[in-house]
Amino acid sequence: MAKNPGNFHQVRADNVEIAYDKETNKLRIQDVDDGGMRVTKNKIGARGIFKYFNIGEVKGSFAADYNADDNAVYVDLNKRK
Numbered sequence: 001m002a003k004n005p006g007n008f009h010q011v012r013a014d015n016v017e018i019a020y021d022k023e024t025n026k027l028r029i030q031d032v033d034d035g036g037m038r039v040t041k042n043k044i045g046a047r048g049i050f051k052y053f054n055i056g057e058v059k060g061s062f063a064a065d066y067n068a069d070d071n072a073v074y075v076d077l078n079k080r081k
Contacts (some may be wrong), residue, residue: 014039015032015033015036017036018044024078026075026077026078028073029044060080060081062075062077
């Protein structure tokens with residue numbers, strides 16, 4: 001899952017926490033000081049995320065919105081770009 005320069009770039013973190021909401025089918029990507037997933041070359045490993053949350057085979061680009069209050073990006077897996 002590539003970072004979206006318009007949204008994900010704003011988190012500006014070396015490590016991120018990924019959360020998944022089954023009801024809305026959205027991912028939250030938020031910076032963390034310790035632990036979490038490592039961001040490498042402006043990317044995070046999507047296959048591992050989808051497997052961990054048992055999301056299934058997901059391909060493509062998805063709509064993402066930055067929330068400044070949470071300093072997080074929300075990725076809507078229901079809306080392809």
